[in-house]
């Protein structure tokens with residue numbers, strides 16, 4: 507259905523992709539995996555036709571429809587939730603407007619016996635047929651179904667989208683793409699902003715999806731449920747596995763073990779042959795054999811061990827001042843966004859070393875509670891901090907607060923004070939910004955790289971109560987207190 511042929515992309519002298527190829531077939535369910543910055547989002551942009559590769563090309567039929575949900579996006583303001591979602595049906599909406607005009611004309615009933623009037627009736631009839639055939643009578647109920655599935659309430663439908671958070675606006679975009687039912691669906695981390703119920707709904711929807719899907723996700727379960735094929739991007743190459751994520755992880759280990767074994771066998775064979783040649787080189791009686799061994803050696807197709815990207819974050823949190831036993835205590839903590847009571851009479855204590863998770867549906871108040879504790883939200887009731895509590899807050903949209911035109915180095919250097927100033931490079935190195943990467947502008951970083959950079963920024967100041975919005979078990983061994991909201 508679509509072929510990527512010998513795609514190459516270069517950034518600042520380094521190959522992101524080096525003549526990499528693969529095929530997407532009708533009904534394929536592909537999980538695209540690889541580290542942050544491996545090039546997953548870039549590859550989706552190339553398939554969607556939004557970015558040109560420097561080498562190679564994409565071959566696809568002209569009439570193929572592609573739907574693309576980007577990892578980060580800009581939103582349009584001004585419409586209600588329902589109307590914005592309905593934009594998925596632009597041609598139908600235009601046809602609908604035309605039918606209205608024609609209907610008004612017919613209703614006027616002028617010159618009813620003229621040819622022009624008969625033609626108008628015919629046109630109207632034909633337009634109505636087309637409207638019905640294209641799903642005009644079900645577009646509203648389809649839109650409703652998908653919006654409800656993605657977690658919207660009916661009361662949200664007439665609300666203007668401008669007031670919704672980034673996560674909710676992303677859902678509207680997702681709804682539009684799903685409503686268009688493209689032949690090929692490209693989804694870049696669609697579950698990032700979804701709560702568990704919406705993820706489950708999306709799983710069900712995608713499982714029955716009649717087209718092909720290429721999915722980028724860091725959520726293993728989601729990948730396992732949806733995909734049947736996994737393409738790994740590693741150091742500029744694509745590796746194709748005919749299996750869902752968990753099985754791919756096993757297969758990769760098996761493949762590597764096999765590769766190592768054949769590599770070692772070959773090395774041994776080469777060594778033995780070289781020894782033989784060396785030993786009998788000047789012996790006339792063995793001349794023929796030596797010649798044949800030399801030929802044999804030249805013919806050997808040398809097995810190469812694929813390089814593996816083993817980089818991982820190595821970082822020790824700076825020693826934070828020790829806090830008292832009780833870090834935070836609340837009583838009768840209440841938050842009202844009129845007319846709604848979000849939090850009511852909360853009573854809890856967090857002690858030093860506690861790791862607490864706030865869980866709940868979107869909109870239940872996890873972020874609000876975190877912001878109250880971080881001191882950036884008003885509340886009623888009592889909130890008390892223990893001795894020496896130092897709070898670090900990593901908000902949901904932290905990465906958005908970075909300045910696009912600064913370089914990675916400047917971002918940290920501008921924040922660092924005192925002794926940390928001399929350690930900016932090693933801090934960045936620990937967060938995997940080595941070599942030239944520290945001179946990159948923030949705006950070209952991948953989603954994961956941005957998150958990593960804002961985490962590094964947060965950690966410049968030692969804290970003993972960390973409040974995070976995090977999906978991964980990043981900080982298991984940390985000694986200090988931690989609040990996770992999921």
Ligand SMILES: Nc1ncnc2c1ncn2[C@@H]1O[C@H](COP(=O)(O)OP(=O)(O)OP(=O)(O)O)[C@@H](O)[C@H]1O
Nearest residue numbers: 517542543544545546547548950951952953954955
């Ligand atoms: N204009 C550019 N100049 C230099 N480097 C760039 C440019 N555009 C992108 N990059 C780099 O290309 C790499 C690939 O980015 P991409 O967004 O495709 O990664 P990704 O695999 O989607 O990562 P993530 O999992 O974090 O979303 C990143 O290291 C990014 O910094």
Ligand SMILES: [Mg+2]
Nearest residue numbers: 547577952953
């Ligand atoms: Mg990405």
